[in-house]
Amino acid sequence: MTRELVAICDACKQPIAEGEGSLWVDMSEVERATVNERAWEQLEADHPERGVLTFSGESLQSYPDPARWRVHHYSCDSALDANSYAIEVDRCRSWADLVWWTAHLMGKAWLPQTD
Numbered sequence: 001m002t003r004e005l006v007a008i009c010d011a012c013k014q015p016i017a018e019g020e021g022s023l024w025v026d027m028s029e030v031e032r033a034t035v036n037e038r039a040w041e042q043l044e045a046d047h048p049e050r051g052v053l054t055f056s057g058e059s060l061q062s063y064p065d066p067a068r069w070r071v072h073h074y075s076c077d078s079a080l081d082a083n084s085y086a087i088e089v090d091r092c093r094s095w096a097d098l099v100w101w102t103a104h105l106m107g108k109a110w111l112p113q114t115d
């Protein structure tokens, strides 16, 4: 198998071997980011009654943070029981794998709520 990509654990900063970790995003964080974005649009949008949302540069400073993708060894993951969407590192080891996953994830309505 081609191994062009190395996954580095966010916690211990060491590479992750096959079967020892995953890339993941917490789906409750995704849900929170979605709710926060809607609330932000309600609060910050100018003239929403025209059906066109416009925002000032100042209001964009308070734009809510997206859910964060993380990379962890299973043994370093402090939130193993989180409601997560996870990709085992051995399923994303080449540039071709990364393109495949990117295309796959672009089919998920929640992807824009992540970083």
Ligand SMILES: [Zn+2]
Pocket (backbone or CB within 6 Å): 009, 010, 011, 012, 013, 014, 072, 073, 075, 076
């Ligand atoms: Zn680790």
